[in-house]
Amino acid sequence: MNVLLDAVGITKSFSGIRALDDVTLRVVEGERVGLIGPNGAGKTTLFNCILGTLRPDSGSVILNGVDLGSLPVHRRARMGMGRTFQRIELFSDTSVAEHLLIAERVRQGNGALWKDLLGRGRPTSDEIRRCAEVLDLLGLTDLAEEPIETLSLGQGRLVEVGRALVTGPRLLLLDEPSSGLDRAETDALAATLAEIQREKGFAVLLVEHDVELVAAFTDRTYVLDFGRLIANGPTKEMMADADVRRAYLGDLEVGR
Amino acid sequence: MLLAASTGEDLLRAVLQGAPPGSVYALIALGFVLTYKTSGVFNLAFGAQAYVSAAMYFQARNEWEWQVVPALILAVFILAPLIGLVLERLIFRHLSNSSAVAKLVIAIGLTVALPSLFELVTGFSAVAGRTPTGIIPGGSSVFYDPFGIYPLSRDELAQMAVALFGMAALGALFRFSSLGLALRAVVESPRMTELSGINADRVSAFAWALSSLFAGMAGVLIAPRFNTLMAPDFFHLVIVAIAAAAIGRLASLPRALLGGLGLGIFIALFNTFLPRWTADHGWLRPFQENLTPSMPFVILFGVLVCWPAIRREHRVVDPLSGVDPPPPGLAALTRNRRLTLITRVFSVSLLCVIGVTVLLRADVRWLFLVTQAVILAIIYLSITVVTGFAGQISLCQGAFAAVGAFTVFQLADRYDLSVLAAALVGAALAAVVGAVLSLPVLRLGGVWLAIATLAFAFFFDAVMVKFSWIGGGGTSLFQGTRVPRPTIGPWDFADDRLFLVLAVVAFTVVSFLVIQLREGTTGRMLHALRGSEMAAESIGISPVRARVTAFAVSAAIAGFGGALLAIHQENVNYQNNFSPTAALFWLVLVVSLSARTIEGAAYSGAAFSLFDSLVLRGEVFRWIFRGWVPGILPISPKWRFVLFGLASIQFSRHPEGLVEYGKRRATRRFNERFDRRERDRASQETSP
Numbered sequence: 001m002n003v004l005l006d007a008v009g010i011t012k013s014f015s016g017i018r019a020l021d022d023v024t025l026r027v028v029e030g031e032r033v034g035l036i037g038p039n040g041a042g043k044t045t046l047f048n049c050i051l052g053t054l055r056p057d058s059g060s061v062i063l064n065g066v067d068l069g070s071l072p073v074h075r076r077a078r079m080g081m082g083r084t085f086q087r088i089e090l091f092s093d094t095s096v097a098e099h100l101l102i103a104e105r106v107r108q109g110n111g112a113l114w115k116d117l118l119g120r121g122r123p124t125s126d127e128i129r130r131c132a133e134v135l136d137l138l139g140l141t142d143l144a145e146e147p148i149e150t151l152s153l154g155q156g157r158l159v160e161v162g163r164a165l166v167t168g169p170r171l172l173l174l175d176e177p178s179s180g181l182d183r184a185e186t187d188a189l190a191a192t193l194a195e196i197q198r199e200k201g202f203a204v205l206l207v208e209h210d211v212e213l214v215a216a217f218t219d220r221t222y223v224l225d226f227g228r229l230i231a232n233g234p235t236k237e238m239m240a241d242a243d244v245r246r247a248y249l250g251d252l253e254v255g256r
Numbered sequence: 257m258l259l260a261a262s263t264g265e266d267l268l269r270a271v272l273q274g275a276p277p278g279s280v281y282a283l284i285a286l287g288f289v290l291t292y293k294t295s296g297v298f299n300l301a302f303g304a305q306a307y308v309s310a311a312m313y314f315q316a317r318n319e320w321e322w323q324v325v326p327a328l329i330l331a332v333f334i335l336a337p338l339i340g341l342v343l344e345r346l347i348f349r350h351l352s353n354s355s356a357v358a359k360l361v362i363a364i365g366l367t368v369a370l371p372s373l374f375e376l377v378t379g380f381s382a383v384a385g386r387t388p389t390g391i392i393p394g395g396s397s398v399f400y401d402p403f404g405i406y407p408l409s410r411d412e413l414a415q416m417a418v419a420l421f422g423m424a425a426l427g428a429l430f431r432f433s434s435l436g437l438a439l440r441a442v443v444e445s446p447r448m449t450e451l452s453g454i455n456a457d458r459v460s461a462f463a464w465a466l467s468s469l470f471a472g473m474a475g476v477l478i479a480p481r482f483n484t485l486m487a488p489d490f491f492h493l494v495i496v497a498i499a500a501a502a503i504g505r506l507a508s509l510p511r512a513l514l515g516g517l518g519l520g521i522f523i524a525l526f527n528t529f530l531p532r533w534t535a536d537h538g539w540l541r542p543f544q545e546n547l548t549p550s551m552p553f554v555i556l557f558g559v560l561v562c563w564p565a566i567r568r569e570h571r572v573v574d575p576l577s578g579v580d581p582p583p584p585g586l587a588a589l590t591r592n593r594r595l596t597l598i599t600r601v602f603s604v605s606l607l608c609v610i611g612v613t614v615l616l617r618a619d620v621r622w623l624f625l626v627t628q629a630v631i632l633a634i635i636y637l638s639i640t641v642v643t644g645f646a647g648q649i650s651l652c653q654g655a656f657a658a659v660g661a662f663t664v665f666q667l668a669d670r671y672d673l674s675v676l677a678a679a680l681v682g683a684a685l686a687a688v689v690g691a692v693l694s695l696p697v698l699r700l701g702g703v704w705l706a707i708a709t710l711a712f713a714f715f716f717d718a719v720m721v722k723f724s725w726i727g728g729g730g731t732s733l734f735q736g737t738r739v740p741r742p743t744i745g746p747w748d749f750a751d752d753r754l755f756l757v758l759a760v761v762a763f764t765v766v767s768f769l770v771i772q773l774r775e776g777t778t779g780r781m782l783h784a785l786r787g788s789e790m791a792a793e794s795i796g797i798s799p800v801r802a803r804v805t806a807f808a809v810s811a812a813i814a815g816f817g818g819a820l821l822a823i824h825q826e827n828v829n830y831q832n833n834f835s836p837t838a839a840l841f842w843l844v845l846v847v848s849l850s851a852r853t854i855e856g857a858a859y860s861g862a863a864f865s866l867f868d869s870l871v872l873r874g875e876v877f878r879w880i881f882r883g884w885v886p887g888i889l890p891i892s893p894k895w896r897f898v899l900f901g902l903a904s905i906q907f908s909r910h911p912e913g914l915v916e917y918g919k920r921r922a923t924r925r926f927n928e929r930f931d932r933r934e935r936d937r938a939s940q941e942t943s944p
């Protein structure tokens with residue numbers, strides 16, 4: 001099997017606080033991997049290090065055998081990494097369709113200024129068709145022309161996923177997709193994600209608080225606690241592991 | 257041996273020479289850090305406040321013939337803190353949730369408004385050649401020379417003494433008074449204070465009063481250095497203070513203090529040693545002559561671009577810390593088709609009527625003003641691109657416009673090139689300048705980016721314009737920077753009416769291009785970046801590339817507009833048209849009206865050029881009421897600065913600008929009424 005992502009020995013501190021301590025993580029092509037851990041464990045920070053939003057103090061990120069070094073975020077994105085955000089990040093004052101259209105345009109990489117000035121910068125019918133397909137997959141077709149401000153949180157999450165999908169990622173990093181959603185919305189999202197993943201075959205790295213979602217969606221899981229990996233293995237075993245339950249469920253009790 | 261001794265002497269002399277202004281810079285820098293840390297406001301308006309206090313003091317001393325002490329009490333200890341308190345209570349207190357950039361825009365608006373407001377209220381006006389007096393008798397005529405190296409004037413001694421006293425007082429306050437302790441706690445760790453229940457309101461008001469007092473004091477102290485009291489000189493003062501504060505990343509009082517002193521001494525050193533080097537290297541001389549007065553801006557730019565600590569670094573914010581809130585979302589709005597059609601038809605016909613009336617009826621003056629409005633609207637479209645689309649505050653659009661204007665002047669003067677071709681060359685040159693400038697500046701982001709562009713604008717003003725291959729040098733002093741009008745085939749644009757048509761055509765073409773840009777890839781990328789930079793990057797958009805493009809396009813538009821303005825006036829008229837302070841007012845104007853739309857640029861052009869004649873002098877009433885003008889009119893054109901400067905205050909709540917806000921509100925009202933009528937009709941049809 002083909003290794004897609006190798007994050008090796010990632011360490012990151014924020015003014016003395018060690019948010020990540022020598023974390024090593026691997027994702028294989030087409031695999032569905034979970035990453036769990038209590039609040040503040042460093043999951044989002046790890047995402048940011050993998051995607052280049054943050055520069056790790058040490059350690060390296062290797063995608064498809066290429067060391068990403070200090071490549072900026074947008075270059076990494078174009079190499080096949082898509083993501084969603086824990087605190088939803090959408091482009092304000094824009095329609096749903098426009099979110100996907102701009103992603104599609106960037107994927108094709110033709111945005112020369114002179115084309116804009118000659119009036120050739122608007123979405124082409126081909127782009128519109130491709131985006132419509134993705135909208136259809138996510139069941140967002142009816143909302144295509146809606147301004148982003150009118151959507152519910154769950155719909156916004158789907159738009160984020162769609163925007164990432166349009167870029168044709170080989171690895172999709174999802175940061176707590178269920179946060180802020182109710183049970184039914186979460187289940188619907190999980191079903192949609194599973195279906196699309198099966199169809200497209202990309203790999204997923206899923207950060208999640210919702211244990212059920214992780215159990216249902218992932219095959220393998222890493223457990224992070226206070227910036228250190230404390231366990232990893234098949235998801236089922238992880239859920240049963242005593243250490244994991246202590247670190248994780250202890251937090252849940254505090255949280256609830 | 258001899259050489260070493262004289263170098264040592266030079267060093268000491270520079271220290272003695274630089275310490276007095278340095279201590280004044282330090283005073284303002286302290287105020288800067290205080291207000292920034294307590295209320296998050298990057299208060300550019302300290303320059304204006306320093307001017308107001310200096311002018312008040314001057315007025316009291318020279319016009320009213322008061323004694324030093326009462327004049328000082330009025331100007332520094334009453335007026336200055338009062339202004340600070342009023343600004344804090346009425347404006348900045350209500351903006352604690354606004355972004356830093358919004359607060360900066362408001363501070364710029366105040367910079368424009370305050371001096372004019374003061375002059376209108378007190379009737380003060382600068383008299384050329386009446387040098388302001390200091391706070392000590394014989395301040396500039398009695399000297400002391402303790403080391404036999406550099407004679408310190410009484411004024412200079414007073415500057416150091418007062419500044420020292422001020423700092424000592426601040427230190428004592430921090431140590432011994434409870435409010436001072438609270439203030440220090442806030443400055444050192446704003447997050448701690450949120451948790452420990454310090455009364456932030458009181459602290460912030462206190463900080464504003466105190467720092468405004470410092471600014472006022474600094475203004476009065478520094479005034480004797482200027483020949484004539486004028487607001488822009490005091491703006492320079494604030495620039496150095498910003499550089500000083502930037503050295504401590506706006507976070508540390510001691511560093512700001514040392515930064516101020518250090519910069520004063522550095523400037524003096526520079527002024528001492530640069531002439532030596534240039535004596536050996538003749539080609540350096542023009543630089544030396546021009547660089548000396550502009551050291552503050554060079555330093556500020558250097559500090560911003562080279563000081564590693566200031567770089568954009570807060571892109572990923574700690575999820576637990578307070579963050580800059582996102583800009584307020586614009587209410588989603590679907591416009592009614594019929595309404596859109598009606599307003600389009602109406603506004604096009606109105607424009608046609610105005611156009612025809614102007615072409616047929618207007619006299620020379622009105623033709624001039626209307627043409628100027630159209631050309632300024634072109635320049636303002638450059639602000640639409642960089643501020644409206646890309647969300648960056650650029651304060652050097654005047655420099656870009658001047659690049660275009662000077663290019664036309666040079667090419668027409670030296671090579672007899674057609675001015676329209678030269679205007680295009682000017683636009684291209686401006687684009688290059690914009691792109692090159694944007695690379696170091698864009699790394700800064702947000703407020704620092706605005707400040708760096710401001711420093712560049714002043715640098716261009718003080719250094720570049722003086723070169724003969726840009727501003728014409730000495731010859732321009734005698735002959736002016738003359739620019740001819742073009743002729744194309746049978747049309748001779750020396751005719752003012754024809755030139756107006758040309759300007760309108762140019763505006764239409766540029767507007768068209770700007771709309772293409774907005775609807776095209778670049779515009780949509782910029783829109784995405786403005787919505788969420790993180791998300792935009794995550795789908796592969798390069799923020800740097802998109803923004804450099806925006807800067808270059810914006811500079812090109814400004815350059816083209818500047819060129820047209822020069823052609824229209826048949827002269828570059830640099831001081832009147834393109835000076836950095838003029839460009840500050842441009843930004844304030846466009847941002848208050850609407851930086852996001854073509855209409856906004858058009859309205860701003862009209863406001864700049866026509867508001868004075870139409871409203872302030874009451875011409876519009878004269879036309880409508882056949883000669884009757886309200887009794888209070890005409891009023892001073894300075895009201896323009898006051899009104900639009902203060903109008904920028906609404907930027908924090910309506911970043912889309914007054915025009916756009918009004919339009920959206922009107923549309924919403926219309927939609928509601930329309931919907932109600934539809935509903936009524938529907939219910940009537942179903943009821944019988």
Ligand SMILES: Nc1ncnc2c1ncn2[C@@H]1O[C@H](COP(=O)(O)OP(=O)(O)O)[C@@H](O)[C@H]1O
Nearest residue numbers: 014019039040041042043044045572573574575
């Ligand atoms: N930009 C930042 N600056 C300072 N501290 C940060 C920053 N980002 C995260 N942290 C800290 O790092 C730790 C891990 O945070 P995070 O990665 O968001 O955890 P998780 O996503 O697992 O809940 C927390 O203690 C958080 O306060």
Ligand SMILES: [Mg+2]
Nearest residue numbers: 043044045086
């Ligand atoms: Mg997180």
